[in-house]
Amino acid sequence: MFGNTLYAEKIQRALEQSNFPSTPANLYDPVRYMLALSGKRIRPLLVLLGADLFNIENIADAIPASLAIEYFHNFSLVHDDIMDNAPLRRGKGAVHKKWNENIAILSGDALLVKAYEQLALVKVEYVPELLRIFNKLAIEVCEGQQYDMDFEAIDSVTQQQYIEMIRLKTSVLLGGALEMGATVANATLVDRAHIYNFGVNLGIAFQLQDDILDVYGDPSTFGKQIAGDIIANKKTILHILLKSKLENDDVQEFEVLLTNRDMASDEKITRMKNLYQSYHVLQEASGLKEKYTHSAYESLQKVNVSEPQKKELYSLADNLMRRTQ
Amino acid sequence: MFGNTLYAEKIQRALEQSNFPSTPANLYDPVRYMLALSGKRIRPLLVLLGADLFNIENIADAIPASLAIEYFHNFSLVHDDIMDNAPLRRGKGAVHKKWNENIAILSGDALLVKAYEQLALVKVEYVPELLRIFNKLAIEVCEGQQYDMDFEAIDSVTQQQYIEMIRLKTSVLLGGALEMGATVANATLVDRAHIYNFGVNLGIAFQLQDDILDVYGDPSTFGKQIAGDIIANKKTILHILLKSKLENDDVQEFEVLLTNRDMASDEKITRMKNLYQSYHVLQEASGLKEKYTHSAYESLQKVNVSEPQKKELYSLADNLMRRTQ
Known part of the structure; x- marks a missing residue:
């Protein structure tokens, strides 16, 4: 785990307290499974560090945005693993292998909606702006994943195209996480x-x-x-x-x-x-x-x-x- | 096309003016394709009729919510068609057949995000409430689809279970569409x-x-x-x-x-x-x-x-x- 231990613990606790319904089990078990796989949690940490940077009064106010980013990241992992036909995720079975493809598609969808549910829990005055920031990074991540798949099939990719692809696919999520934290701290x-x-x-x-x-x-x-x-x-x-x-x-x-x-x-x-x-x-x-x-x-x-x-x-x-x- | 012709035309015009980027083509061509397949557009119409019922001053203020509902509906069709292995959609090739499964997964994801982008265009004072209504119906539709898939595999489904499944899978979207219209009309x-x-x-x-x-x-x-x-x-x-x-x-x-x-x-x-x-x-x-x-x-x-x-x-x-x- 990188960085600030106090914040890392807050994120871990918030994730553990995520209260997903028990049924339908085939929808929510994969969601719980993904979120329990130990990742570095660097993206939700960036939200808290972005908020901390601008002296947010109560760091708890940044937790929903932080969970939104972590849920979104896991949504993209579940769907990317289907597309890449990856058997493993963090050393364990990927959702589409442990369950099946349909369940992976749908539980990925659910994770994306759950991310937006967290956005709705942010202090009401920040909701519209966070929604805009989040929508922008979310569509860009989809675009980046599509470019990544496209590049596999074409013969020559330029340096510029490649960097634009990684910017969209992986980097805007880090920038967006920090900006969301900064936004709820009224930067x-x-x-x-x-x-x-x-x-x-x-x-x-x-x-x-x-x-x-x-x-x-x-x-x-x-x-x-x-x-x-x-x-x-x-x-x-x-x-x-x-x-x-x-x-x-x-x-x-x-x-x-x-x-x-x-x-x-x-x-x-x-x-x-x-x-x-x-x-x-x-x-x-x-x-x-x-x-x-x-x-x-x-x-x-x-x-x-x-x-x-x-x-x-x-x-x-x-x-x-x-x-x- | 059901009902009010004026509103139906407004929806059609708004859909035609949806300005999706040209690239990556494999992400946005399927989005354009789905939205151009002629559906009844009953769900976006419900948003406008919900707003009209409560005398919204300017019906244009309900258009973004109306598009959000139509984009969401099409997201769910694209992903459902993969899960059901349906070859056709409205008499034409389903996205996962006309392109492929990966493209269908990702362009479905993009449609879902685009739905949320429309929500962010609603008058700012209504954004938080619309986001809540939309999140609720969105997760319920996922739950309904999962129950529907689960029911195929189990031996006995009760009348109550079945009605709850169709409520979630198909009906909350109609109710939610009307409620979103009512909300932007300040009901x-x-x-x-x-x-x-x-x-x-x-x-x-x-x-x-x-x-x-x-x-x-x-x-x-x-x-x-x-x-x-x-x-x-x-x-x-x-x-x-x-x-x-x-x-x-x-x-x-x-x-x-x-x-x-x-x-x-x-x-x-x-x-x-x-x-x-x-x-x-x-x-x-x-x-x-x-x-x-x-x-x-x-x-x-x-x-x-x-x-x-x-x-x-x-x-x-x-x-x-x-x-x-």
């Missing part, structure tokens, strides 16, 4: 924009780092199969940067690595990493990551509250971006 | 409850009638395969009432009709209708329908506006319930 529109940009840029940097660590991370701390993205021909930032630079025989070598299904994984990884090295792909990807990290910190600096007040968010960002190797 | 809580009950009871009566017409309707006006529900062993109100009454050898006869896959459809229909007749199932189902129709009219009578003001809604209800034979 100004300008400060809300800064904190939103902090979250979005941090999210993009984090996703770029995730792509880099998949290949260059320390297997003992990264916790995923090393270079799984290379094995799966995933169009990560490394893949996209490389493809845009390939010259001469390397075009052919890249094609062989993508298409030769008889090649051993180890060999495929080694030869792909050789290509990455020839074209300084790691350096360029890291440079991009740094650029977005820098933009994130810059946005946070612009927020009109005292620097000590920003300590938690700096430390959370450091924590997220320090995960190298 | 009292008591009147809102009456108009909601009118819609819910009318919806239940309509669904019961639909079950009856499937077997006893005039094929030339009903527009569906006659007795399709008998052929498919669908647990309609007729099926449920019959099953609860069967005695002696008829238990066996019913079982044969449900399980003998070699029997010709015509014979199956005739023998099932014989059972219905022996146990006066049509009379009992019609009695139930009348009961809910009566409750609907009673609720409408209780609404504290002049009787002439209720003319449109009486006429709409008459229209819906006169569809016999």
Whole structure:
């Protein structure tokens, strides 16, 4: 669990107190199951930290928005797992496997509605604005997921397209979470924009780092199969940067690595990493990551509250971006 | 198209002006496709009639709520069609067939979010209350769909369970539509409850009638395969009432009709209708329908506006319930 323990506990307690009906069991059991899988709860924490940043009087007033974000995140996981045909979620059976696809579609829908139910519990004067912020991030996440699926099927994805996709699919949720917290703490529109940009840029940097660590991370701390993205021909930032630079025989070598299904994984990884090295792909990807990290910190600096007040968010960002190797 | 032509045109124009982004095309093309399939648009009309009943000053103020209801209805159709593996929707390819399941899941999600976007466009003082009404009907529709799927798999469904299922799956949307219209017209809580009950009871009566017409309707006006529900062993109100009454050898006869896959459809229909007749199932189902129709009219009578003001809604209800034979 990242960051502030007190807030993390508040979120955990609120999640445990979520009182879903017992029936229909096939609708609500999957909802309970998903929310009980231990995630990092970083998104609901961002709501509370966004509220805290602007000195919210009573942090409890930010809890419904925080649950809305966590429910929404879980809605998107349940539906994405169907679309990606992912068997596992956080090491346990994904809903569409543990139950079935229909139940996963419908309990995902229910989680999305339950997210909006939480929005309706926010102090009434903030409901219209929170609804607008939430709708915007929600439709953008759908767009990002669609681009992600589209990109699997098309041959060439540009760096710009890829970054726009991850912005929509993963980053606007972080920015929106912070902005919702800021909004219930009555922050100004300008400060809300800064904190939103902090979250979005941090999210993009984090996703770029995730792509880099998949290949260059320390297997003992990264916790995923090393270079799984290379094995799966995933169009990560490394893949996209490389493809845009390939010259001469390397075009052919890249094609062989993508298409030769008889090649051993180890060999495929080694030869792909050789290509990455020839074209300084790691350096360029890291440079991009740094650029977005820098933009994130810059946005946070612009927020009109005292620097000590920003300590938690700096430390959370450091924590997220320090995960190298 | 039912009822008020002026309002029907306003809804049609608003739907045509719905400005969905062009990309990602795989997300928004299915949304446009669904909304262009010509439906009766009865649900968005109910929003406008609910607002009109309480003398809303400017009917345009009820349009966003009206679109929210129509988008929601289409969201539920897209997802239900996946779950029911229905090939067609309004005579055209269902989204999951015309595109694919993943696209249907995600564009359904987008339609749900777009419904909430419309809610955010309502006059700001009504947003929190509309959000509550909408959340309630939305989660209930999910519950109803889950019960419907559950009932397919279980052996015996009681009359009470069945009516509760159709209340949730189809009727609360009608009641909620009317209540949303009443709310933006600033109706009292008591009147809102009456108009909601009118819609819910009318919806239940309509669904019961639909079950009856499937077997006893005039094929030339009903527009569906006659007795399709008998052929498919669908647990309609007729099926449920019959099953609860069967005695002696008829238990066996019913079982044969449900399980003998070699029997010709015509014979199956005739023998099932014989059972219905022996146990006066049509009379009992019609009695139930009348009961809910009566409750609907009673609720409408209780609404504290002049009787002439209720003319449109009486006429709409008459229209819906006169569809016999």
